Amino acid sequence: MRRRVAVTINGTSYEHEVEPRTLLVYYIREQAGLTGTHIGCDTSNCGACTVEIDGHTVKSCTMFAVQADGAQITTIEGLAKGSTLHPLQQAFWDEHGLQCGFCTPGMIMAAKQLLDRNPSPSEREIRLGLEGNLCRCTGYHNIVKAIQAAAKVMAPGAEAKAPASVS
Amino acid sequence: MAISQMVGASIKRREDPRLVTGTGSYVDDLPQTAIVHMVVVRSTDPHARITGIDTTRAKEADGVIAVFTGKELLSEFGAPLPVTDCFVPTKKYPKHYPLAIDKVRYVGEPVAIVLASSLSAAQDAAERVEVRYESLPPVVDIEKAIEKGAPVLHDEVGSNLSYDVKFAAGDIEAAFREAEVKITQRLIQQRLIPIAVEPRGVVADYRTWARKLTIWSSTQIPHFVKVWAAVILGIPESDVRVVAPEVGGGFGSKIRVYPEEILTALASRRLGRPVKWIEDRGENTKATHHGRSQIWDVEIAAKRDGTVLGIRPTQWLDLGAYCSQFGTFQVLGMLVAQGAYKMKAFDGRAVGVFTNRTPTDAYRGAGRPEATYLIERVMDLVARETGVDPVEVRRKNFVRVEDQPFTTLLGLTYDSGDYRITLDRALQMVDYQGLRREQAEKRKQGKYLGIGLSTYIEICGLGPAVPTQAAVGVSLWGMSVVNVHFTGKATVIIGSSPHGQGHETTYAQVAADVLGIPVEDIDVQHGDTAIGPMGMDTYGSRSTALDGNAVHISAMKVQEKARKIAAHLLEAAEGDVVYEGGKAYVKGTPSKAVTIQEIAVAAFQTSRLPKGMEGGLEATTFFDPTNFVWPFGAHIAVVEIDAETGATRILRYVAVDDCGTRINPMVVDGQLHGGIAQGIGQALFEEAVYDEAGQLRTGSLLDYLVPTAADLPSFELEATITPSPVNPLGTKGIGEAGTIASSPAIINAIVDALAPFGVKDVSMPATPEKVWQLMHRNGGTKR
Numbered sequence: 001m002r003r004r005v006a007v008t009i010n011g012t013s014y015e016h017e018v019e020p021r022t023l024l025v026y027y028i029r030e031q032a033g034l035t036g037t038h039i040g041c042d043t044s045n046c047g048a049c050t051v052e053i054d055g056h057t058v059k060s061c062t063m064f065a066v067q068a069d070g071a072q073i074t075t076i077e078g079l080a081k082g083s084t085l086h087p088l089q090q091a092f093w094d095e096h097g098l099q100c101g102f103c104t105p106g107m108i109m110a111a112k113q114l115l116d117r118n119p120s121p122s123e124r125e126i127r128l129g130l131e132g133n134l135c136r137c138t139g140y141h142n143i144v145k146a147i148q149a150a151a152k153v154m155a156p157g158a159e160a161k162a163p164a165s166v167s
Numbered sequence: 168m169a170i171s172q173m174v175g176a177s178i179k180r181r182e183d184p185r186l187v188t189g190t191g192s193y194v195d196d197l198p199q200t201a202i203v204h205m206v207v208v209r210s211t212d213p214h215a216r217i218t219g220i221d222t223t224r225a226k227e228a229d230g231v232i233a234v235f236t237g238k239e240l241l242s243e244f245g246a247p248l249p250v251t252d253c254f255v256p257t258k259k260y261p262k263h264y265p266l267a268i269d270k271v272r273y274v275g276e277p278v279a280i281v282l283a284s285s286l287s288a289a290q291d292a293a294e295r296v297e298v299r300y301e302s303l304p305p306v307v308d309i310e311k312a313i314e315k316g317a318p319v320l321h322d323e324v325g326s327n328l329s330y331d332v333k334f335a336a337g338d339i340e341a342a343f344r345e346a347e348v349k350i351t352q353r354l355i356q357q358r359l360i361p362i363a364v365e366p367r368g369v370v371a372d373y374r375t376w377a378r379k380l381t382i383w384s385s386t387q388i389p390h391f392v393k394v395w396a397a398v399i400l401g402i403p404e405s406d407v408r409v410v411a412p413e414v415g416g417g418f419g420s421k422i423r424v425y426p427e428e429i430l431t432a433l434a435s436r437r438l439g440r441p442v443k444w445i446e447d448r449g450e451n452t453k454a455t456h457h458g459r460s461q462i463w464d465v466e467i468a469a470k471r472d473g474t475v476l477g478i479r480p481t482q483w484l485d486l487g488a489y490c491s492q493f494g495t496f497q498v499l500g501m502l503v504a505q506g507a508y509k510m511k512a513f514d515g516r517a518v519g520v521f522t523n524r525t526p527t528d529a530y531r532g533a534g535r536p537e538a539t540y541l542i543e544r545v546m547d548l549v550a551r552e553t554g555v556d557p558v559e560v561r562r563k564n565f566v567r568v569e570d571q572p573f574t575t576l577l578g579l580t581y582d583s584g585d586y587r588i589t590l591d592r593a594l595q596m597v598d599y600q601g602l603r604r605e606q607a608e609k610r611k612q613g614k615y616l617g618i619g620l621s622t623y624i625e626i627c628g629l630g631p632a633v634p635t636q637a638a639v640g641v642s643l644w645g646m647s648v649v650n651v652h653f654t655g656k657a658t659v660i661i662g663s664s665p666h667g668q669g670h671e672t673t674y675a676q677v678a679a680d681v682l683g684i685p686v687e688d689i690d691v692q693h694g695d696t697a698i699g700p701m702g703m704d705t706y707g708s709r710s711t712a713l714d715g716n717a718v719h720i721s722a723m724k725v726q727e728k729a730r731k732i733a734a735h736l737l738e739a740a741e742g743d744v745v746y747e748g749g750k751a752y753v754k755g756t757p758s759k760a761v762t763i764q765e766i767a768v769a770a771f772q773t774s775r776l777p778k779g780m781e782g783g784l785e786a787t788t789f790f791d792p793t794n795f796v797w798p799f800g801a802h803i804a805v806v807e808i809d810a811e812t813g814a815t816r817i818l819r820y821v822a823v824d825d826c827g828t829r830i831n832p833m834v835v836d837g838q839l840h841g842g843i844a845q846g847i848g849q850a851l852f853e854e855a856v857y858d859e860a861g862q863l864r865t866g867s868l869l870d871y872l873v874p875t876a877a878d879l880p881s882f883e884l885e886a887t888i889t890p891s892p893v894n895p896l897g898t899k900g901i902g903e904a905g906t907i908a909s910s911p912a913i914i915n916a917i918v919d920a921l922a923p924f925g926v927k928d929v930s931m932p933a934t935p936e937k938v939w940q941l942m943h944r945n946g947g948t949k950r
């Protein structure tokens with residue numbers, strides 16, 4: 001029995017018939033065609049599939065597409081405004097917060113919620129906040145730096161200016 | 168900001184905008200039409216005869232297109248999966264096909280493939296494939312595998328022993344006669360699961376009437392996959408194209424030709440449709456090779472003053488169920504186990520055995536972490552036994568800068584390096600003497616601080632063609648094409664195949680300096696066998712030492728041709744024309760210059776070229792250096808052990824590394840961060856555990872502990888720069904150095920912290936439980 005699902009992803013409405021067992025992450029990747037959300041495990045440990053649903057960060061492999069019916073979803077593809085990167089995307093770039101990039105979309109989505117909840121986290125708070133997202137390339141060192149840099153830029157009243165860098 | 172010299176500049180990576188926006192394409196993201204999904208049925212039994220496979224019910228399932236077993240496909244395998252010599256040409260090993268034929272030998276071994284119109288249909292049908300097994304007793308222990316009467320995995324080998332070979336030089340008996348101190352120690356290199364965050368995946372598309380095969384694979388070695396897919400499938404190599412799109416990490420785990428690359432291609436040829444296989448994580452922990460899995464026994468001969476006279480190491484390597492393509496590459500550990508030190512004799516023995524577990528192959532460092540762990544533990548064991556400070560033991564035994572180029576007992580020649588300088592700097596950074604005082608104070612308060620050193624060297628930049636051919640069976644070189652277009656922009660094609668290392672950025676920096684073309688006008692292409700000549704791909708920290716230098720040399724060739732064209736345009740003698748900053752001019756008159764753009768246009772207009780010169784502005788290089796490169800450094804870990812729980816907290820991690828010229832220091836540091844984290848993972852958390860029945864107990868990320876952000880500290884890095892004399896850029900490798908150095912630094916620190924308990928060794932991973940047990944084995948009494 002296929003079921004109807006209607007969601008809004010990054011401001012665009014999608015409506016599809018899906019098998020009830022379809023995980024949301026597969027729906028996002030295959031039905032909506034947004035492949036920036038990745039799959040790195042089958043036990044909800046890696047966080048590569050992290051998205052935002054109705055304002056909350058969720059690992060999209062932990063729910064069925066049908067459970068998201070009616071939801072507002074933001075994925076990594078929805079963060080940049082035109083040709084301007086989101087401050088977190090910019091900071092990951094500036095601070096070399098990624099290597100292979102596979103964990104990056106989930107990492108940035110997790111970091112976004114972290115900063116939404118705590119705009120000026122300590123290093124320890126950042127590290128604890130990222131426990132659900134695995135990166136095998138960076139040792140997290142520059143991910144932490146990137147989130148600290150983004151926090152500065154995103155802080156209320158901060159000049160909306162990317163950190164100086166050579167390019 | 169204008170930068171006059173790109174090499175040495177930490178410019179931001181050009182790879183990143185697509186990756187931070189989620190718009191890069193990994194294999195699973197490629198657009199697909201009419202694709203067939205493949206699911207692999209895998210063995211659930213570690214050791215069994217296959218007495219029958221019933222595929223009837225699977226074939227009848229909804230959406231199923233075909234089901235194939237090993238027996239059905241055997242005639243289509245033109246050759247077994249490849250195995251290279253890798254330091255042990257005399258080893259015995261069995262033929263290994265992409266699907267099991269009549270026996271399975273590890274849990275996860277491919278047994279059949281199911282092809283269906285959707286992934287869920289293929290998954291459902293795979294559960295309906297009935298494999299009948301007649302179980303045989305499994306062998307899961309290295310030492311038990313070669314005991315008399317052990318069940319034998321491969322009748323064609325005759326026993327579970329693949330090889331037992333010596334690597335010896337110097338008079339070891341004399342060294343032990345002279346010894347005032349003799350130490351015997353067993354060191355365990357536990358089995359590790361690489362866990363690239365992107366599992367493997369393949370799409371294969373065989374076009375029947377065009378007779379062309381394209382394979383997109385999450386691999387580190389597209390060029391090697393092309394060769395072997397052609398050989399195994401009996402397709403002319405010229406009709407095979409292999410593409411490595413974005414690859415989500417490798418760490419050695421994507422370094423070999425895998426069964427699924429062959430099986431998707433074969434299925435596509437049979438079905439006339441593209442076939443896709445994406446590994447899930449549960450599969451990945453069993454079907455992608457593991458690393459390490461070794462026991463090292465060492466006997467040490469030393470003097471009371473801390474001088475090491477000789478060592479006698481034995482490496483027991485668990486190959487797993489088959490010999491993987493580079494399965495004996497880890498024997499390199501024996502060849503470089505002398506480390507940064509002089510000694511009189513070395514008496515090594517390397518033994519390889521088969522067990523009923525996932526095959527082992529390269530994992531970040533492959534042999535060098537094992538060697539470094541051995542020799543750096545040896546230094547600390549000698550320090551403990553003699554009472555000489557571990558710093559002094561190292562200084563006493565170091566190869567000195569005046570000994571360079573130094574030749575080891577086993578005949579390898581180091582290219583350069585002053586090991587005292589990196590050590591001295593690292594000691595300064597941590598305030599070693601101050602730390603020792605703090606340690607003594609804390610001990611009085613029942614707090615256990617530990618300081619661990621690791622003064623590693625490593626061999627990388629594989630490598631000079633002749634020795635690599637002798638060692639691994641193929642000549643390894645660096646490859647590049649540099650092509651300046653009509654409009655003065657350039658394309659660089661490289662033979663390396665990055666998967667996170669940032670070659671698109673760093674190699675553009677290399678070419679920009681030589682050509683004087685702005686770095687953003689230079690595109691770097693890779694990972695597609697159709698775009699250039701044979702490349703040797705990416706592993707063993709080889710890319711920058713080989714392909715990076717090949718880019719430099721091709722760019723120099725292009726520059727030379729540009730200069731000749733410029734001389735013709737300027738009507739000047741060739742010898743009078745200089746090329747600099749993207750312009751050529753007659754010495755002394757830089758105001759009358761021709762730019763690279765003008766030269767490039769002329770290169771495509773025969774009438775404007777010197778007589779007899781071919782058109783175009785392009786050069787190809789196959790770079791064969793005169794030696795390997797030998798990075799080195801000093802890492803210091805400072806840890807504190809929680810006396811209540813046995814948990815290790817890393818207070819500081821300081822590293823001073825020397826990888827020669829650093830093209831992009833930001834990228835170099837990034838490689839070190841990730842490498843150090845992986846070595847810490849081995850030291851503290853990671854272990855692939857099999858039970859006696861041969862089942863993997865750590866087959867998911869719930870059970871296999873990859874370090875998280877909360878487990879790690881920030882790292883304090885500095886560098887010294889000793890350019891390598893064996894390549895024009897002076898670069899060495901840095902992709903594995905962090906991993907090579909960090910495991911022994913951490914374990915040395917833990918053992919140091921536990922000295923009051925009389926602890927001389929802790930095996931990896933040093934889990935809280937293990938450490939707590941060691942602290943309490945004498946009822947918690949200290950010595």
Ligand code: FES
Pocket residue numbers: 038039040041042043044045046047048049050059060061062
């Ligand atoms: S794929 Fe969702 S947590 Fe790993």
Ligand code: FES
Pocket residue numbers: 097098099100101102103104134135136137138364415416667
């Ligand atoms: S950048 Fe590769 S896993 Fe994080």
